[in-house]
Every structure is written in structure tokens, then in C-alpha cells.
Amino acid sequence: MDAIETLLCPADRDGIARAAALLRQGEIIALPTETVYGIAADARNGSAVAKIFKAKGRPQDNPLIVHIDDVKMLPGLVSEFPERAQLLAAAFWPGPLTIIMPRGPQVADECCAGLDTVGIRMPSHPVVRQVIEASGCAFAAPSANLSGRPSPTTAQDVLADMQGRLPLILDGGSCAVGVESTVVSVVGEKPTLLRPGYITLEDLERALGEEVILSGAILEKLAEGEVARSPGMKYKHYAPKADITILEGSFEQFKAYVEAHAGQDPACLCFTGEAEKLGVPCVEYGREGDGADQSRHIFRCLRALDEQGDRVVYARCPRKDGVSMAVYNRLIRAAAFRVIRL
Ligand code: AMP
Numbered sequence: 001m002d003a004i005e006t007l008l009c010p011a012d013r014d015g016i017a018r019a020a021a022l023l024r025q026g027e028i029i030a031l032p033t034e035t036v037y038g039i040a041a042d043a044r045n046g047s048a049v050a051k052i053f054k055a056k057g058r059p060q061d062n063p064l065i066v067h068i069d070d071v072k073m074l075p076g077l078v079s080e081f082p083e084r085a086q087l088l089a090a091a092f093w094p095g096p097l098t099i100i101m102p103r104g105p106q107v108a109d110e111c112c113a114g115l116d117t118v119g120i121r122m123p124s125h126p127v128v129r130q131v132i133e134a135s136g137c138a139f140a141a142p143s144a145n146l147s148g149r150p151s152p153t154t155a156q157d158v159l160a161d162m163q164g165r166l167p168l169i170l171d172g173g174s175c176a177v178g179v180e181s182t183v184v185s186v187v188g189e190k191p192t193l194l195r196p197g198y199i200t201l202e203d204l205e206r207a208l209g210e211e212v213i214l215s216g217a218i219l220e221k222l223a224e225g226e227v228a229r230s231p232g233m234k235y236k237h238y239a240p241k242a243d244i245t246i247l248e249g250s251f252e253q254f255k256a257y258v259e260a261h262a263g264q265d266p267a268c269l270c271f272t273g274e275a276e277k278l279g280v281p282c283v284e285y286g287r288e289g290d291g292a293d294q295s296r297h298i299f300r301c302l303r304a305l306d307e308q309g310d311r312v313v314y315a316r317c318p319r320k321d322g323v324s325m326a327v328y329n330r331l332i333r334a335a336a337f338r339v340i341r342l
């Protein structure tokens with residue numbers, strides 16, 4: 001790829017104006033959202049969207065989420081705004097929820113990977129909202145990492161992956177949520193959770209007043225030959241250099257297992273306050289049982305482990321419900337689905 005000069009600049013008025021101008025010219029830029037940093041391109045411009053796939057090395061059949069700052073932008077992007085989508089939008093937009101709806105004619109083919117649906121999100125982060133407003137563009141934006149790497153939650157993490165691959169990164173500090181948006185589909189017979197996030201299964205059910213189906217592959221590996229309902233689910237994700245295994249059990253069981261495997265010179269991915277008790281190199285990813293705290297830190301911690309080089313890592317197991325479901329979902333992918341029950 002031809003090297004492009006990458007400018008890292010504060011997400012102030014000047015930075016936002018530059019980002020908006022680049023988007024209007026069909027360029028790609030990186031920017032902070034409340035979930036993770038994203039790479040944005042005008043969703044109506046196929047050749048601009050194609051640059052995202054090239055910069056990330058993303059497989060063509062993995063669709064992108066389109067970001068809006070007002071439901072007035074929906075006509076043209078969707079062919080229908082289903083009643084369930086309206087309920088969810090009223091409850092959670094702006095916020096970290098993507099709704100899969102029937103696709104409209106203005107969305108570039110490149111966003112949808114051959115599907116007749118499109119994922120739409122209205123983010124709450126002031127920087128994204130200002131960029132959408134200033135550019136007038138609904139934009140496609142996946143996470144701003146190289147495909148397969150942990151999602152970036154700081155501008156420095158974006159720079160580490162994207163230097164020379166895009167012209168501008170807006171620095172807006174650390175992301176408050178830290179994991180990608182919850183993805184829910186309202187196109188099937190029943191509403192279906194395709195990717196867990198900060199907005200939980202229970203939150204969705206409360207807003208809809210009905211059961212939401214939990215898609216396969218959220219809490220375990222997609223079975224051989226099973227069709228991915230959400231294309232992103234089939235890819236190896238968040239693969240750090242470290243060789244991670246999740247150990248499910250109490251802290252005492254975890255500590256005993258790590259001690260029994262001291263010969264591997266392991267590091268640990270553990271909860272806040274546990275590092276000093278383990279006596280091996282540790283990265284703490286948040287308070288035990290606190291899914292929101294763990295979400296905010298998990299990707300930075302996976303990158304921090306990578307910075308230590310390739311080594312054996314044992315990880316404490318998060319809960320599988322509430323916001324923690326999102327953390328567990330990302331961590332099993334980082335661990336290539338290796339979970340040992342102690
Ligand atoms: P990312 O852009 O990395 O946050 O990933 C977006 C994910 O949203 C994709 O990997 C898909 O799993 C999901 N997604 C986006 N659009 C659709 C769609 N039209 N149908 C089903 N899933 C989608």
C-alpha cells in the first residue's frame with residue numbers, strides 16, 4: 001500500500017472541519033465514538049467505502065455499520081423503519097446500539113456485503129455527531145484496527161495500526177464504553193441479538209416488551225458448517241500475539257492453576273486488585289463482576305499484553321450475563337475459544 005502521511009490531531013473545531021472536508025472528498029478518516037475508535041467514509045460513496053476495507057485488510061463479505069445523527073437521515077438508507085426499530089431507537093439512540101433493518105437505495109453496495117439489510121447506529125459521542133453534522137454524510141464506520149487486531153480505544157492505538165494508511169486521526173481521548181455496539185436485528189420473525197454490547201439483552205427485551213433471541217456464536221464457537229447470521233461472527237477476532245486461555249472458576253482455583261503451570265512463564269489477565277496476589281506479570285482488566293468497568297479496559301489490556309510479546313496468558317473469566325456478556329464474547333475470540341473449567 002502507498003504510504004499516506006497520517007496526521008494525528010485534537011478533535012477540536014479545526015480537526016472536525018478537516019475531517020468533514022476529507023469525508024466530503026471521498027476520503028477516510030479515524031475518529032472517536034463512545035464505543036471504540038472508527039474509520040469513517042461516506043456511506044453513499046462506494047469507492048470511499050472500499051478504502052476502509054483496503055486500510056483495514058477487512059474481508060469484503062463483512063458488512064459495515066452506517067452512522068447517523070438524526071432519524072431524519074433514515075429515508076434512503078433504509079427501505080422501512082420497522083416498529084420494533086422505532087421502539088429501540090426511542091429507548092437507546094443516541095447510544096451504543098446498531099439496528100439491522102431492510103436496506104435502502106442510497107447505501108453503497110460495499111457497506112452491505114451482498115445483504116439486503118443494513119446496520120444503522122446513532123452514536124452519542126459529541127465528536128462523531130459534529131463530524132456527521134459538518135459533513136452532511138451518513139458514514140460507514142467499522143472499528144479503526146487492522147482486521148483481526150483488538151479494537152482501538154485510544155488515538156494512539158489507532159495510530160499503531162493505521163499509520164500510513166489514512167490521512168487523519170482525530171484524538172478525542174479514551175472511549176467510555178470500550179467495546180463495539182450491541183447489534184440487534186429486527187428483520188426476522190423475532191428480534192435477535194447478533195452481538196452483545198453495553199446495551200444488554202435484558203435492556204432490549206424491556207424496551208420491546210418481548211423475548212429477544214440470543215444468536216448462536218455469541219457465547220461459543222460457531223458450529224462447523226453453521227451459517228453466520230452476522231457475518232463478523234465467523235472471523236477470528238481480536239487475535240493478540242499472546243496465547244490466551246480463559247480459566248473458569250474461583251480466584252483460589254485460578255491461582256493454583258497458574259502456580260502449577262509456572263514452568264510456562266505465564267502472564268495473567270486478571271481482575272482489579274489480584275495482580276499482587278498472583279506473583280507473575282499481570283494486566284488487570286477491571287473490577288470483578290463489573291461488566292462496564294471491564295468493557296472499558298479489555299481491548300487496551302489485550303494490546304498491553306501484545307506489547308509484552310508472545311507468551312502464555314491465563315485469563316480470569318468474566319460473567320456471561322448483562323454487560324459482561326460483551327466482555328466474555330470478545331475474550332473468547334481473543335482466546336480462540338479456549339476455556340478451561342476448573
Ligand atoms: P465492526 O464494523 O467491526 O464493528 O463490525 C460490524 C459488525 O456488525 C459486522 O461484523 C457484522 O457482524 C454486523 N453487521 C453489520 N451489518 C450487518 C447486517 N446488515 N446484517 C448482519 N450483521 C451486520
Ligand code: MG
Nearest residue numbers: 142143151180
Ligand atoms: Mg471491528
